[in-house]
Amino acid sequence: MKSPSKAARAILWLTVFVAVTAGMVAIRDQLDRIYVTLVYLLVVQLASAQVGRAVGVTLAVLSFLAVNFFFLPSYGTLSVADPLDWLVLVAFLITSVVSAQLLYRARALGAERERLSAAARRADSLELSNRMKDETLAMVSHDLRTPLTTIKGLAHEIADSGDERAEVIEEEADRLNAFVGKLLDLSRVTMGTAALDIQPNEAEDLLGAASQQAQGFGRELALHVEPSDTMLFGRFDFVQSLRVLVNLIDNAAKYSPQGTTIDVGARRVGDELHFWVADRGAGIGDEDRDRIFEPFYRRRDGNVDIAGTGLGLAIAKGIAEAQGGALTFTARDGGGSVFTLAVPAIDLTGGGLSIDERAE
Amino acid sequence: MNPSSDDVVLVIDDEPQIRRVVRNAMNAGGGIARVIEASNGRAGIDAAAAERPSLVVLDLGLPDMEGAEVCRAIRSWSAVPIIVLSARGSVQEKAALLDAGADDYIAKPFSTIELQARVRAQLRRARLAPAASQTHVVEVDGATIDLATPAIRRDGTVVRLTKTEWQLLRTLMQNAGRTMTHRQLFAAVWGNSYGDAQQYLRVHVRSIRRKIERDPVRPRLIVTEPGVGYRFQMEP
Numbered sequence: 001m002k003s004p005s006k007a008a009r010a011i012l013w014l015t016v017f018v019a020v021t022a023g024m025v026a027i028r029d030q031l032d033r034i035y036v037t038l039v040y041l042l043v044v045q046l047a048s049a050q051v052g053r054a055v056g057v058t059l060a061v062l063s064f065l066a067v068n069f070f071f072l073p074s075y076g077t078l079s080v081a082d083p084l085d086w087l088v089l090v091a092f093l094i095t096s097v098v099s100a101q102l103l104y105r106a107r108a109l110g111a112e113r114e115r116l117s118a119a120a121r122r123a124d125s126l127e128l129s130n131r132m133k134d135e136t137l138a139m140v141s142h143d144l145r146t147p148l149t150t151i152k153g154l155a156h157e158i159a160d161s162g163d164e165r166a167e168v169i170e171e172e173a174d175r176l177n178a179f180v181g182k183l184l185d186l187s188r189v190t191m192g193t194a195a196l197d198i199q200p201n202e203a204e205d206l207l208g209a210a211s212q213q214a215q216g217f218g219r220e221l222a223l224h225v226e227p228s229d230t231m232l233f234g235r236f237d238f239v240q241s242l243r244v245l246v247n248l249i250d251n252a253a254k255y256s257p258q259g260t261t262i263d264v265g266a267r268r269v270g271d272e273l274h275f276w277v278a279d280r281g282a283g284i285g286d287e288d289r290d291r292i293f294e295p296f297y298r299r300r301d302g303n304v305d306i307a308g309t310g311l312g313l314a315i316a317k318g319i320a321e322a323q324g325g326a327l328t329f330t331a332r333d334g335g336g337s338v339f340t341l342a343v344p345a346i347d348l349t350g351g352g353l354s355i356d357e358r359a360e
Numbered sequence: 361m362n363p364s365s366d367d368v369v370l371v372i373d374d375e376p377q378i379r380r381v382v383r384n385a386m387n388a389g390g391g392i393a394r395v396i397e398a399s400n401g402r403a404g405i406d407a408a409a410a411e412r413p414s415l416v417v418l419d420l421g422l423p424d425m426e427g428a429e430v431c432r433a434i435r436s437w438s439a440v441p442i443i444v445l446s447a448r449g450s451v452q453e454k455a456a457l458l459d460a461g462a463d464d465y466i467a468k469p470f471s472t473i474e475l476q477a478r479v480r481a482q483l484r485r486a487r488l489a490p491a492a493s494q495t496h497v498v499e500v501d502g503a504t505i506d507l508a509t510p511a512i513r514r515d516g517t518v519v520r521l522t523k524t525e526w527q528l529l530r531t532l533m534q535n536a537g538r539t540m541t542h543r544q545l546f547a548a549v550w551g552n553s554y555g556d557a558q559q560y561l562r563v564h565v566r567s568i569r570r571k572i573e574r575d576p577v578r579p580r581l582i583v584t585e586p587g588v589g590y591r592f593q594m595e596p
Contacts, residue, residue, distance in 0.1 A: 138448060141447060141448070142421065142447040142448065145447040145468045145469055146375060146378065146447055146468060147377075148468070148469040149378055149381065149447075149468040149469040149470065150375075150377040150378060150380075150381055151469075152381075152469045152470075152471060152472070153378075153380075153381030153382075153384070153385065153472055154381065156385075156471065156472040156473075157384055157388070157472075160388065170471070173469060174469075177469055195452075197451075197452070197587065199558055200558060200559040200562065201562060202562040202563070202565075202566050204566055204569075204576065204577050205562060205565065205566065205584055207577055208576075208577055208578055208579050208584060209584045209586050211577070211578055212578075212583070212584075223577045223578070225577060231563065231566060233559070233562075238586055238587055239451050239586045239587035242586050348559075348563070
């Protein structure tokens, strides 16, 4: 009712009501009462549909009074001679109020549908542009990786024939490939086009895969599953979560002294499943804590010889959040860092597993 | 066991430079008698039929056909090992190609050493496959598994499996060395009912690992292929 155009429309319908009343009063003698009530009903319904419920009900009451005052004997009073006319009036009032309500609701539904379909159109075009971006990225990666394959292959042949410099070419091609891969990942995560495959997954399965991929890092991993006698299930993307975990283990290996153990574990905490990686490195200074998850940020206390792009943690955080989880840092008791990937936990439903679970 | 000197490898790739890299890798890898080349999917399928190669290296992104189509076409009459090369390297693509009948999948840029190792592994597996389906008793990493009885001993102790676990283990072992996709495992163990089977598969894999692996958190027999499936390793 507050918007000027709505107020203007309400005034318009009141004017229509007055005009219709005046017109019908002028020809009152030739007019059957049925027609009068039908005309008012029409006005009430149109006003409800166009302006809203409040105006509709107001006009219904006004129509009731007008019929009573102008068109029922005795004219010019609100008294009713024939008791049956009361019935007509009450029925009229109920009809007009109910129809005003129904029209208003239909209008609201129509507006909602309009709003939803507009939202759907926006989502469609957003999805289209996301898909185009993703296809462009896929093309870039294809156009880059095919020549890199040739470069690596030929470098290998040259190295085989005795030129050691060719090994450097192969290594650098790998570095370039890894870097481009990370840039593509970062843009997918930041553009929100990273396609996630979120499913019920089991914690030990992820820890096992992570320890397998971390074999080349040259560190002892201690794996912890808590509690160890129940299955820990979460809802997450296995491949992406594995990348996050392996990245955290890689960082731990880089930033902690040789010969120290890296602890990796899974733990159920409330309705979350936590995967954590803890090292005995120098930890992270207060001035760096807020910034370590920013793209291209390298720790100030970090060793300059440590190879890295400064993208790993930014990508990891993006992946964690995209699957409804979080990635956090905490200082470790007794020195070192703990990084925790949290994902939604799920409880196993017992059904379906009991069909033939008797051991033979 | 090394590739024998009469092994023929078919390379299907539209990029002449990649064909050259693969050809040289095969020749240097020792003992591949002949490398045949095809520059599109159609010619590749024809060559696979005419030359009966011992192994196919198939690059995706061919100008005329989808890689999965080429896989399915060759697979419809031949059990020849197919190794797929792809620049995309997504697990979805990998799973789709394994479902279409490919045996292995290598992301570009690959190292020559890795390609040679994968080719050797596939040739060895193909040669052992007929024998493997005959043998019932397998001894691996301290576990003796007899698929006929069926019975398992881990370090002398008898291990009991449920029916579903046996079915799953049997499927993995009969395809030892090959990654079985989630979909293929569902089809073999539960029929084709998808859906909740996702969760059950993970439950059962964990439960088998707890029974047969030395350290179930660091499995050496049933290895996870992230996002794709599981693989039984005969030589952990």
